[in-house]
Amino acid sequence: MPNAAITGWGVAVPDRVLTNQDLERMVETSDEWIVSRTGIRERRIVGANDSTTSLATDAARKAMEKAGCTADDVDLIVVATATPDDFLVSQSCLVQAEIGGSAAAFDVGAACAGFVTALAVATQFVNGGMYNRALVIGVDTLTRYIDYTDRGTCVLFGDGAGAVVIESSSEPRGLLSTELGADGAGHKHLYVPGWAQMVPESADIFPDSRPHLQMNGREVFRFAVQVMGDAALKSIEKAGLTLDQVDMLIPHQANARIISAAQRQLQLPEEKVWINVDRFGNTSAASVPIALAEAADAGVLKEGDNVVLVAFGAGLAWAAGLVRWGTDGTSPATPAS
Numbered sequence: 270m271p272n273a274a275i276t277g278w279g280v281a282v283p284d285r286v287l288t289n290q291d292l293e294r295m296v297e298t299s300d301e302w303i304v305s306r307t308g309i310r311e312r313r314i315v316g317a318n319d320s321t322t323s324l325a326t327d328a329a330r331k332a333m334e335k336a337g338c339t340a341d342d343v344d345l346i347v348v349a350t351a352t353p354d355d356f357l358v359s360q361s362c363l364v365q366a367e368i369g370g371s372a373a374a375f376d377v378g379a380a381c382a383g384f385v386t387a388l389a390v391a392t393q394f395v396n397g398g399m400y401n402r403a404l405v406i407g408v409d410t411l412t413r414y415i416d417y418t419d420r421g422t423c424v425l426f427g428d429g430a431g432a433v434v435i436e437s438s439s440e441p442r443g444l445l446s447t448e449l450g451a452d453g454a455g456h457k458h459l460y461v462p463g464w465a466q467m468v469p470e471s472a473d474i475f476p477d478s479r480p481h482l483q484m485n486g487r488e489v490f491r492f493a494v495q496v497m498g499d500a501a502l503k504s505i506e507k508a509g510l511t512l513d514q515v516d517m518l519i520p521h522q523a524n525a526r527i528i529s530a531a532q533r534q535l536q537l538p539e540e541k542v543w544i545n546v547d548r549f550g551n552t553s554a555a556s557v558p559i560a561l562a563e564a565a566d567a568g569v570l571k572e573g574d575n576v577v578l579v580a581f582g583a584g585l586a587w588a589a590g591l592v593r594w595g596t597d598g599t600s601p602a603t604p605a606s
C-alpha cells in the first residue's frame with residue numbers, strides 16, 4: 270500500500286498587520302493582557318484585495334512549485350475552511366478556477382481542526398491508490414466575522430492560508446496515523462449565532478448585518494487543554510511510536526498557554542514545539558499548515574522525523590496525526606485516470 274508523502278508546502282498571509290497596540294486603541298485591552306493570556310503580539314487581517322480564494326490560491330501555487338508539479342498533475346483538491354467565499358460553490362472549486370486543472374475538488378468543514386482532518390481525508394485517497402497527488406489547503410478569513418467591539422474575541426484571530434502537496438510514495442512517509450474526534454454538544458461554546466437566520470426564506474428578509482463569532486473562552490480553554498494532549502498522545506500510540514521518538518510538535522496556534530499545556534503533557538522540550546501564535550494569532554484552519562511550512566522552511570524537519578500535528582476548534586472538534594517527514598514522492602507527473 271502506498272503512503273502519501275508531503276512533497277511541497279506554501280503559506281500566504283495578508284500584508285495588513287493588526288498589532289496589540291492597534292487593538293488598545295479599539296477596545297479596552299492592553300498589550301500586557303493579550304500577551305500574558307494568549308502569547309499573541311500581532312496578527313494579519315484581510316484587506317480590500319484579499320479573500321479566502323486569493324490567500325488559498327497563493328499558498329497552493331507555492332506548494333505546487335515546491336513539489337515541482339502543476340495543477341494538471343494534481344488529482345484532488347481538498348480545502349479546509351469555515352469561511353468560504355461562496356455559499357454554493359466549494360472553496361476548492363474557486364481555487365481550481367484560479368490554478369487550472371481538472372482535479373476532483375471538495376471542501377472539509379472542521380473549523381480549526383480542518384486542515385488535519387482534510388489531510389487525513391486526502392491521505393486516504395492516496396493510500397488507497399485512487400489518486401496519486403493531492404493539494405490540501407487550510408485557509409480562513411475569520412476576521413470578516415469578528416466583532417471588533419468584543420474584546421473577548423477580537424484580540425485572538427487572524428487570517429491566512431497554508432497548503433501542502435501530498436503524493437504517493439513507497440516509503441513510510443506522510444500521515445501514518447490519525448486521531449479525530451468531536452463533541453457536538455459543546456458547539457455553542459464557539460459559533461456564529463444568527464448564521465442560520467442568514468439563510469433567507471424569501472429574498473426580502475435577508476438581513477443587512479453580518480453575524481459575528483461568539484465564544485465562551487473559559488469553556489473552550491478547558492476543552493482545548495484536555496483534548497490537545499490526549500489526541501496527540503493517541504496519534505503517537507497509533508503510529509506505534511513512543512514519546513521519546515517525537516521530533517517536533519506542530520500544534521494549532523490558538524493560545525500559547527494551551528500549547529504549553531500540550532507540550533508538558535507530551536514532555537517535549539521547547540525547541541521541539543513550533544510556535545508562531547505571537548505573529549499570526551489564531552488563523553483557524555490555516556494555523557497548522559502555516560506552522561508546518563515555517564518549520565520546514567527553517568530546516569528543522571529532517572528526513573524521517575516524526576512530526577505530531579494537533580488541532581482543536583469549533584464543533585467542538587479535534588484532529589491529530591503523526592507525520593513521518595520526507596519529501597520523496599514517487600508519483601508519475603501525470604494524474605491517475
Ligand SMILES: CC(C)(COP(=O)(O)OP(=O)(O)OC[C@H]1O[C@@H](n2cnc3c(N)ncnc32)[C@H](O)[C@@H]1OP(=O)(O)O)[C@@H](O)C(=O)NCCC(=O)NCCS
Nearest residue numbers: 298299302306381420421424486487489490523524581582
Ligand atoms: C479568551 C481567553 C484568552 C481569556 O483568558 P482567560 O484567562 O480565560 O480570561 P477570562 O475569560 O477568565 O477573563 C478574565 C477577565 O479578562 C477580561 N478580558 C477578556 N478579554 C479581554 C481583553 N482582550 N483585554 C482585557 N481584558 C479582557 C474579561 O472580561 C474578564 O474580566 P472580569 O474578570 O472582570 O469578568 C482564554 O479563555 C482562551 O484563550 N480561551 C480559548 C479560546 C480559543 O482558543 N478559541 C479558539 C479556539 S479554535
